[in-house]
Amino acid sequence: MTFRALVVSKTETGQQAGITDFDEANLMEGDVTVAVSHSSVNYKDGLAVTGKGPIIRKFPLIPGIDFAGTVTASTHPRWKAGDKVVLNGWGVGEQHHGGFAEVARVPGDWLVPVPEGWTPAETMAVGVAGYTAMLCVMALEEQGVKPGDGDILVTGAAGGVGTTAIAILSKLGFRVIGSTGRSSEEGFLKALGAAGIVDRNEFNTVVKPLAKARWAGAVDSVGSTTLANVLSQINPEGAVAACGLAQGMDLPTSVAPFILRGVRLIGINSVTTPMPRRLAAWSRIARDLDRTRLAALTAHVKLDDVPRIAEEIVAGKVRGRVVVDIR
Incomplete structure (x- = not known):
């Protein structure tokens, strides 16, 4: 059996991506086979498909770090044919064939x-x-950050993590300020629940060990100088959940925010999150994410559109979430 898939192959000058008919016999090991109905384009997918980041570690590979669909065959005790399942992370789309295909085969423990x-x-x-955004929100809550403590900053506010974080935090009663380089998105972000926006260039300046305290907490998907500046502006005993590196992997900060204000920096690893916490996050998503706002921040594309969307998301031209309608 063959099915349509986006496959990234290694070339002498880098890599190339294209839609092809893929033989199911060439899928990797797993005890559950899924008819994939939907996937999505995340920033990491953009890096993988374009080759602008060292995401893919085996070639040729089907990218796509998440997918949803229906189980068609299973020898795993938790899953049977007909079950509706979701996968996020676990190296899928990086070193295991991923979600930009009509069929996926994975270990059932990942679903x-x-x-x-x-x-x-x-x-x-x-x-x-969005799942990462919820992990960030949970981390802030666990550090004692409450709606009455002050404003919450969300960097990369127009992106996938940012828009979903704004929708969740605002529903939970937090006053949220979005940092973005796209002032034209102010109305869109306010419709999702943001109280206002700030220009991202405010966080792209020389980092002071401590700046004026402005934020009770923050969700950061940018990293680098932005994260360093955010840390210097967090209120005493506040917290930052860091989950991304859109600006870079470096962190030019000092110990000052940590030892003089008690600021806490919480790292969010959504790829290999243990199953109990993964299930808790999805339970919270179902409860605390307004599905009307979710629909408002989502666009739908076809599998053939993924290479174009990958270029756009890396260039910062995509807002919100992009769902890939595989079938």
Whole structure:
């Protein structure tokens, strides 16, 4: 059996991506086979498809770090044919064939059920970005950050993590300020629940050990100088959940925010999150993410559109979430 897939191959000058007919016999090991109905384009997918980041570690490979669909065959005790499932992370789309295909085969231990009352398409409107945003929100809550403590900053506010974080935090009663380089998105971000926006260039300046305290907490998907400046502006005993590196992997900060204000920096690893916390995150998503706002921040494309969207997301031209309607 063959099926349509986006495959990235190694070339003498780098890599190339194209839609092809892929033989199911060439899928990797796994005890569950899924008819994929939807995937999504995340920033990491953009890097993988364009080759602008060292994401793919085996060639040729089907990228796509998440997917949702229906189990067609399983020898795993938790899953049977007909079950609706979601996958986020676990190296899928990096070193294991991923979600930009009509069929996927993976270990059943990597899968979670589609939340009751939700559709596979809605779970991919959430996708890795939204699931990561919820992990960030949970981390801030666990550090004692409460709505009455002050404003929460969300960097990369127009992106997938940022838009979903704004929607979740605002529903939970937090006053959220979005940092973005796209002032034209102010109305869109306010419709999702943001109280206002700030120009991202405010966080792209020389980093002071400590700056004026402005934020009770923050969700950061940018890293580098932006994260360093955010840390210097966090209120005493505040916290930052860091989950991305759109600006870079470096962190030009000092110990001052940590030892003089008690600021806490919490790293979010969404790829290999243990299953109990993964299930807790999806339970919270089903409860605390307004599906009307989720629909408002989501666009739908076809599998053939993924290479173009990959270029756009890396260039910072995509807002919100992009669902890939595979079938």
